[in-house]
Amino acid sequence: MASQLEALNRWVDDVARLTRPDHIHWCDGSDAEYQTLLERMQQDGTLIPLNPDTHPNAWLHRSHPSDVARVEHLTLVCTKHQEDAGPNNHWMEPGEAHAKIDALFDGCMQGRTLYVVPYCMGPIDSPISRCGVEITDSPYVVANMRIMTRMGAAALARIEREGTAALARGEQPTFVKGLHSIGELDPERRFIMHFPEELTIKSYGSGYGGNALLGKKCHALRIGSFQARQEGWLAEHMLIVGIENPQGETHYIAAAFPSACGKTNLAMLIPPQGYREAGWKVWTIGDDICWMKPGADGRLYAINPEAGFFGVAPGTSNDTNPNALASIQRDTIFTNVAVTADNQPWWEGLPGKPVTDWQGRPYDPANGPAAHPNSRFTVSARQAPSWSPRAEDAQGVPISAIVFGGRRPSLIPLVFEARDWAHGVLVGAAMGSETTAAATGAVGVLRRDSMAMKPFCGYNYGDYFAHWLSFDRPDAKLPKIFHVNWFRKGADGKFLWPGYGENLRVLEWIIGRCDGTVGATETPIGYLPRKDDINLAGLGLGDRSVDELLDVDADGWRAEIEDIGRYLDSFGARTPARLREEQRRVAAELEKAGSSVRKVAAG
Numbered sequence: 001m002a003s004q005l006e007a008l009n010r011w012v013d014d015v016a017r018l019t020r021p022d023h024i025h026w027c028d029g030s031d032a033e034y035q036t037l038l039e040r041m042q043q044d045g046t047l048i049p050l051n052p053d054t055h056p057n058a059w060l061h062r063s064h065p066s067d068v069a070r071v072e073h074l075t076l077v078c079t080k081h082q083e084d085a086g087p088n089n090h091w092m093e094p095g096e097a098h099a100k101i102d103a104l105f106d107g108c109m110q111g112r113t114l115y116v117v118p119y120c121m122g123p124i125d126s127p128i129s130r131c132g133v134e135i136t137d138s139p140y141v142v143a144n145m146r147i148m149t150r151m152g153a154a155a156l157a158r159i160e161r162e163g164t165a166a167l168a169r170g171e172q173p174t175f176v177k178g179l180h181s182i183g184e185l186d187p188e189r190r191f192i193m194h195f196p197e198e199l200t201i202k203s204y205g206s207g208y209g210g211n212a213l214l215g216k217k218c219h220a221l222r223i224g225s226f227q228a229r230q231e232g233w234l235a236e237h238m239l240i241v242g243i244e245n246p247q248g249e250t251h252y253i254a255a256a257f258p259s260a261c262g263k264t265n266l267a268m269l270i271p272p273q274g275y276r277e278a279g280w281k282v283w284t285i286g287d288d289i290c291w292m293k294p295g296a297d298g299r300l301y302a303i304n305p306e307a308g309f310f311g312v313a314p315g316t317s318n319d320t321n322p323n324a325l326a327s328i329q330r331d332t333i334f335t336n337v338a339v340t341a342d343n344q345p346w347w348e349g350l351p352g353k354p355v356t357d358w359q360g361r362p363y364d365p366a367n368g369p370a371a372h373p374n375s376r377f378t379v380s381a382r383q384a385p386s387w388s389p390r391a392e393d394a395q396g397v398p399i400s401a402i403v404f405g406g407r408r409p410s411l412i413p414l415v416f417e418a419r420d421w422a423h424g425v426l427v428g429a430a431m432g433s434e435t436t437a438a439a440t441g442a443v444g445v446l447r448r449d450s451m452a453m454k455p456f457c458g459y460n461y462g463d464y465f466a467h468w469l470s471f472d473r474p475d476a477k478l479p480k481i482f483h484v485n486w487f488r489k490g491a492d493g494k495f496l497w498p499g500y501g502e503n504l505r506v507l508e509w510i511i512g513r514c515d516g517t518v519g520a521t522e523t524p525i526g527y528l529p530r531k532d533d534i535n536l537a538g539l540g541l542g543d544r545s546v547d548e549l550l551d552v553d554a555d556g557w558r559a560e561i562e563d564i565g566r567y568l569d570s571f572g573a574r575t576p577a578r579l580r581e582e583q584r585r586v587a588a589e590l591e592k593a594g595s596s597v598r599k600v601a602a603g
Contacts, residue, residue: 028150086460132176246279347371424481462574
């Protein structure tokens, strides 16, 4: 099998000459092909079948112990001019980068099969979707790509159709080219290189998801963000969730959080009992990546470019995310989890006991956690009980609100609304999380992670902020922008807000603000709910806790807005003047307010 698009055939031939595989297989995405892959990986030990009674058609993969996570210091953005990559990326000159990694690819697939994996990020017929082809020597990657993308014959047909049309216009085909090899899994010979101006990705020496499933962070965010800037849309590290009220109206929210802030939990939220009984429902569109494009009516419409979940296993339980746990009872690939005596997958947070750890050793607490902290599950999004059929809507879903958040134990209120789009961009640019002693050796170190895109933006952050600001046009009907903080703590060090399903109470206020049906109070940092604006019934929160959750500490915020200014300065001349003006406006309002702002929101 080959393609009707000669440009694709030529590229595959060029790669084959470089890597010298024993066989070439063009993937069609069929069930039969998938089962054959699984059987071959079972035979060679790449996959281990799990208990067929408790987890039918579920598999365990153990990666090399040195290959368990993304490697940010070896993840490069290779643009002609270094300033186009920006200080937020590691950069290498494209010619040097190609030469360095092609030397590693030379002959690397001898004795292996080269798989050609055509895929579509997003529904096959969506105008928002974009396509790519990954060449890989890893059947594990192929199996995961089949779950995570629309992979195979239908994707190839779209690539050929779009490529032929481009050539007829005198242009080059625009599918993303991704070349991957596990190489020798040597950490010293490992690179993940992005060439945005060439729509090309080259990854060598890792079999781990984020480094090897090139449709995910590499295409959907790093290359995707570059394409989005050129074409007038947004590629974002966001969940998409639908909130259906008792009247049957559904509002769609896109939300960005840094790691360890509960993104997947929010995407699969289960309403509290009282809300369920009243008729509230929550629908999952996506848990990780969101592509948004202006529609003819001026609103932003979003798709989830992925077709599956690549979720972190540890901490996923019936208490934290029942929908995720229900999703992975069958037809799932688990990576680097532990197993129990009866061969069920296990990780910290689940009941029962592990007998074998993630490296295949008898479990011994002295060796560390039974499951690797970054162990994963790969599963079709359709298996989530909360999955929404609108995830397949070619036009996308209209976004009512964009929510930013971070893990901030102090200062940042439970929720506030930006005054307007420009203020919202500043709020997103300033977001971040405070680290813990366990993570860094220093308590309270704030790491800003603008729009949760710090590891994933494929070009200069200053240009990225300017791109966000460019959507504020007279004909636009943009979503309102909010910031939430589930992690504020009281004087006793305990969380003030219960979180998890109760977060729906905050989302209800956000939706009310979008509809103009609920009130707020104005402060220099934005609009905050008053006590009576959020449904707190049954939570048992005392007045003091509510006051703390909605407190705006003027002195603390003056220091915060100064630090935000220094952060914006770190991106130099490319930081848009409009964003600096917005930072100065907030700073001036805080100065004007003096100390009187302190309790106004809680009043």
